[in-house]
Amino acid sequence: MTSPDATSAWPGLRVEDWVDTRDTLHLWTQVVGKVRLARSPLVNHWWQVTLYVTPRGLSTGSVPDRHRIFDVELDVVEHEMRIRTSDGTGRTIALAPMTVADFYAQMMGALDELGIEADFQTRPNEVEPSIPFAQDTVHASYDREAARLFWGQLVASHRVMGKFRSHFVGKVSPVHFFWGSFDLACTRFSGRPAPEHPGGAPNCGDWVMVEGYSRELSSCGFWPGGGEEGAFYAYAYPEPEGFSAHPVTPAQARYSVENGQFLLPYEAVRTARDPDRALLDFLQTTYEAAAEHGDWDRAALEDDPARWSHPR
Structure with missing residues (x-):
């Protein structure tokens, strides 16, 4: 690492120092993003599928789910993923070194418990190779x-x-x-x-x-x-x-x-x-x-x- 303080205005981070974490985090965000994709109506240029920078990490923003809305946030300050619904329910998953397969299983299990259905293609896009999430035991880093x-x-x-x-x-x-x-x-x-x-x-x-x-x-x-x-x-x-x-x-x-x-x-x-x-x-x-x-x-x-x- 080239900066000891993540709160500095322009922190330094050498790619070679975190490439394994970067690639794992990339795939985790694909799982989260695809949940938003599955629940949101099309907006031009796929603007309905993106994530947003927040004071804690990256978030889906509000996503429709029948009579309610929910959001998913990857909080890299307290290192947890939170799913919150407008009816007051929610789930939290700790962010720690784990395989994409484990992350995917925990994510889908939490959604199921909350009654949120999300039907999407269960493999990553725009990467090579594209290992199905449930089978990816290769990417498992989280620094x-x-x-x-x-x-x-x-x-x-x-x-x-x-x-x-x-x-x-x-x-x-x-x-x-x-x-x-x-x-x-x-x-x-x-x-x-x-x-x-x-x-x-x-x-x-x-x-x-x-x-x-x-x-x-x-x-x-x-x-x-x-x-x-x-x-x-x-x-x-x-x-x-x-x-x-x-x-x-x-x-x-x-x-x-x-x-x-x-x-x-x-x-x-x-x-x-x-x-x-x-x-x-x-x-x-x-x-x-x-x-x-x-x-x-x-x-x-x-x-x-x-x-x-x-x-x-």
């Missing part, structure tokens, strides 16, 4: 400190990405966490349709990507990979001519031909004199690469979030 440090990275990223989001008045996603790709993301849309996406994500139907990329977009986010401590990314779909050559800041940002996106190492932000400013510069200049080369109507899509800043 408490690493989980908290990762959550700290998400908190810092979420805070700045939320500020960036506030400048856009067109269609824009929440700042939310996709459990398939295990990344925090925020996506802006031009308002125009996009060409059909070819798909190709491992163990994921092409139709999933067709829905996800059905409108022209500029997306950014944070992923715990792609760098020593993870990486911020930004891409456009469809990618307009000139996008990859557009000048972006800070200086450590680069366009990855292999990944088809701009990447900025997390550590470049963490160690910057002003980390918030460094990340905002990256988000803004990569968005401008998409908007300018894609001929977006920026005057109609952008505004000052302080336009009603008088006392209220």
